[in-house]
Amino acid sequence: MIFRDDDLGIFETQGTPPLPPANCGYVANQGANIWYCTLGSGPAVFLLHRGLGHSGNWGHQVPFLL
Secondary structure, eight states, X not given: OOOOOTTOXXXXXXXXXXXXXXXXXXXXXXXXXXXXEEOSXXXXXXXXXXXXXXXXXGTTHHHHHO
């Protein structure tokens, strides 16, 4: 069975699991403080959110990528 939440009902009521412990910090670039986090090893994968999103939305994706 494939997990699907097309109407985002589960996301709305339960949110996402927390991200695993990681090495996080900020880098300054042209007056903006940009948050970053590094997890795992191997080839780099960059996750970028849009609009009002934030890294907490990646609780389901990050464990799969690790």
